[in-house]
Amino acid sequence: MHPDSFVVKEKTDNRTTAPHVLPIYATSSFVFENSDQSVDIFRNIETGHVYSRYANPTVDTVAQKIADLETLDLHQHAEAVLTSSGMSAISTLILATLKAGDKVLTQANLYGGTTELLRDIMQPLGIETIFTDLKDLTRVEDMLVRDPSIRLVYCETPANPTLACVDIAAIAGLAHRYEAWCVIDNTFPTPLLQRPFAHGVDFIIHSTTKYLNGHGNSIAGVIVGRDRELMRKQVWRTMKLTGTNCSPFEAWLTHNGLKTLALRMERHCTNALTLAEFLQNHPAVEKVHYPGLPNHPDHALARRQMLGGFGGMLSFELKGGMESGMRFMNRLRFCTLAPTLGDVDTLLLHPASSSHLNVPREVREQNGITDGMIRISVGIENVADIIADLEQAMEEQI
Numbered sequence: 102m103h104p105d106s107f108v109v110k111e112k113t114d115n116r117t118t119a120p121h122v123l124p125i126y127a128t129s130s131f132v133f134e135n136s137d138q139s140v141d142i143f144r145n146i147e148t149g150h151v152y153s154r155y156a157n158p159t160v161d162t163v164a165q166k167i168a169d170l171e172t173l174d175l176h177q178h179a180e181a182v183l184t185s186s187g188m189s190a191i192s193t194l195i196l197a198t199l200k201a202g203d204k205v206l207t208q209a210n211l212y213g214g215t216t217e218l219l220r221d222i223m224q225p226l227g228i229e230t231i232f233t234d235l236k237d238l239t240r241v242e243d244m245l246v247r248d249p250s251i252r253l254v255y256c257e258t259p260a261n262p263t264l265a266c267v268d269i270a271a272i273a274g275l276a277h278r279y280e281a282w283c284v285i286d287n288t289f290p291t292p293l294l295q296r297p298f299a300h301g302v303d304f305i306i307h308s309t310t311k312y313l314n315g316h317g318n319s320i321a322g323v324i325v326g327r328d329r330e331l332m333r334k335q336v337w338r339t340m341k342l343t344g345t346n347c348s349p350f351e352a353w354l355t356h357n358g359l360k361t362l363a364l365r366m367e368r369h370c371t372n373a374l375t376l377a378e379f380l381q382n383h384p385a386v387e388k389v390h391y392p393g394l395p396n397h398p399d400h401a402l403a404r405r406q407m408l409g410g411f412g413g414m415l416s417f418e419l420k421g422g423m424e425s426g427m428r429f430m431n432r433l434r435f436c437t438l439a440p441t442l443g444d445v446d447t448l449l450l451h452p453a454s455s456s457h458l459n460v461p462r463e464v465r466e467q468n469g470i471t472d473g474m475i476r477i478s479v480g481i482e483n484v485a486d487i488i489a490d491l492e493q494a495m496e497e498q499i
């Protein structure tokens with residue numbers, strides 16, 4: 102062999118002792134031992150890896166861990182496909198399950214990107230979306246009765262920005278009665294605080310970018326489903342052919358984060374409840390939205406369908422509208438202004454001057470986003486430091 106070939110030739114030693122920590126398989130393809138094996142792999146007789154867009158050992162391990170977490174103690178089996186982002190999990194799932202002429206029924210207060218995807222990308226492809234109030238079960242049933250082309254009911258609970266909750270079991274039951282699938286975006290609660298398969302949903306999606314990773318260092322998503330045929334023939338195949346696969350490095354970062362999910366969620370929940378109670382009693386605050394507070398309109402429902410905690414997301418309305426919202430944000434010293442959520446550090450967003458700046462006020466207010474509303478992704482720091490920062494930022498507003 103010549104030196105120039107020698108440096109190129111791959112040398113893999115597969116006889117080493119098994120690694121303790123999940124390795125990153127940074128390889129685009131996998132070798133066949135011989136042509137018989139390649140025939141078997143392509144015929145699905147032998148399960149082997151072929152090409153990392155189809156499947157990759159690092160990515161598969163993380164996907165299955167999330168699927169197992171979503172079915173823990175449920176005596177059910179689920180499979181998962183990891184994707185390049187939360188948005189690609191949603192788009193892949195819609196393209197995998199619907200075709201032109203089919204419709205989606207969903208709520209008005211969805212993650213902003215999801216609303217835009219449904220309205221601006223799916224609608225022109227012939228997949229129409231009907232936005233309604235998913236809490237109004239009579240109306241939902243009426244819509245399903247009248248329109249058999251509704252094939253998918255999509256929900257988010259608790260949802261941005263008021264942390265309003267949807268009755269998952271009731272919605273899944275209605276969807277099934279009229280032969281539609283029920284999908285839930287479980288990003289906010291995570292499987293630690295809410296197991297939607299226990300309430301009958303067909304698919305769960307996550308932006309793993311948020312709590313599942315928890316450290317704000319990767320963008321990825323996941324689709325989890327219980328129907329093996331549907332997952333393999335439609336969901337996995339759509340991911341593979343639209344190329345929305347997750348990279349092994351992003352999967353590995355997600356896996357690292359997942360290990361502390363239980364510890365983090367415990368602290369997110371206690372910190373958020375303490376903070377909600379503090380804000381509720383503060384004279385500069387008009388209103389606090391947190392499902393863990395007994396006066397939240399969906400407290401009883403959240404208690405019933407969530408698992409002992411109400412999550413790390415809360416929002417509150419400052420007295421004095423736009424001006425006081427902006428002034429408050431500018432005075433923060435310890436907490437961070439950032440448009441993401443679910444990280445270990447506390448992140449604040451003033452939607453009226455950021456994410457919703459270009460949304461007309463009437464439209465924004467219809468969805469509960471008032472001028473003085475602040476959204477907090479409560480971190481896992483010592484809660485006294487978070488409270489002290491918010492307190493000093495509100496000082497002049499009393």
Ligand SMILES: *Cc1c(COP(=O)(O)O)cnc(C)c1O
Pocket residue numbers: 186187188189212214215257286288289307308309310311320321322442
């Ligand atoms: C962030 C987010 C998404 C989109 O996920 P990306 O990873 O940013 O693509 C979807 N749903 C919810 C609830 C989110 O918070």
